[in-house]
Amino acid sequence: MVQTDIEYYKPKSLKEAIELFYQLKHENKQPIYYSGGTEIITFRRLNLIHTGAVIDIKGIPECMTHELDANFLITGAALPLTFLEEKNFFPLLSKTSQGVADYTARNKITLGGNICGQIFYREAVLPFLLTDSLCVIAGHEGVKSLPIHMVYNQTLNLSEGQLLVQLITEKSYLEMPYLSIKKRQQWETGYPLITFAALKKDDHVRVSFSGLCPFPFRSLEVERELNNQEVSINERIDNSIKYLPSPILHDIEGSKEYRLFVYKNTMMDVLIELEEK
The missing domain is CATH 3.30.43.10 (Uridine Diphospho-n-acetylenolpyruvylglucosamine Reductase, domain 2)
Known part of the structure; x- marks a missing residue:
């Protein structure tokens, strides 16, 4: 109870x-x-x-803001995922968040709640990691806008009393080629096995993951290997595994070996499709 x-x-x-x-x-x-x-x-x-x-x-009005101007998209942390999907200002975010639970649950689940949650999937953070977004954070010392990579490391590192207010994303990222792929072991709903979010910027493929390790992440070392055009795609993918930030998950949703199999095959599809764009 x-x-x-x-x-x-x-x-x-x-x-x-x-x-x-x-x-x-x-x-x-x-x-x-x-x-x-x-x-x-x-x-x-x-x-x-x-x-x-x-x-x-x-x-709080700032937490409910959703504005797209000439240069930036400002997204309030208290907005439900379904609202963001329907507005669709940020297609990669819309696509990635669609697999978070079911539609009814996403009417309640908010952007900030998903990003700051304890469940390790937290897929909504993936597009913001790829777009080098800013996090607007309020606390005892006032309101600050900080690069997401400065405050996110496995989780959003907020001090006691701080809250995530908004995320700010450069408009140019919203128009870049992207992919969002959610792999499940056998069901159409429920927790995913691995979620892949990818974006192509200046002939470089950026990738972030949820469900591969015990936390969502983007790794520059993994991206470096995946974008190394001097070796074959298979070699690039194999080399990238050496730079994963933690051991691959092994749980009821899927074994380490199966997740590795899914990672290799899906990354092949991601690289082939985005490199052609």
Whole structure:
């Protein structure tokens, strides 16, 4: 059963949200920020999250922004994945997020909730890693815009009291050739085995992954090997495996050996298709 003795707050500004967090922390209520709430509910049921107060960020205008101007796309962290799919300003994000759970769940799952979640798939971060996006982060020291590669390492590294407000992506990336491929072992729904997101920029293929290792990632070393035109595609793929940032996952969704098989075959398809564009 989910306990109901949780205080609920819905601030209307970033300043109010941050002040609330520290006030509730001082009162030993272990506050957490809340947008879609799907993961919070799931982990509360499993007794893996303990909190006495949630701070709903959907009342904060900056967290609900979705604007495309001449140079940038600004995407609020509290927007549901289905909203982003329907607007489709960022096709690679739309395609990648479509495989996150089912449509009903994605009505609740938000961009920031997926990126900052504890479940290791977190596919929504993959397009932002490929496009060198900026993360707008609010905290006790104010609001900062930081390159995603500065604050993301296996997970989004936020300090206590900080929250992800927006992601900012250069418009030029939205028009580049891309692929998003989600491989499952046998079902059309449910958790994927591996998700591949790829983008071609200046004749260089960028690739990010979810489900291959215990965290989503983009590796410049892996990309270097995959783009080495001096050797065959098979050699490039084999060489890239040496630079994976952790051992390949081995779990109920699929063995290490099967994931490796899927990686090799899918990367072959990705490289052949994008290099022709």
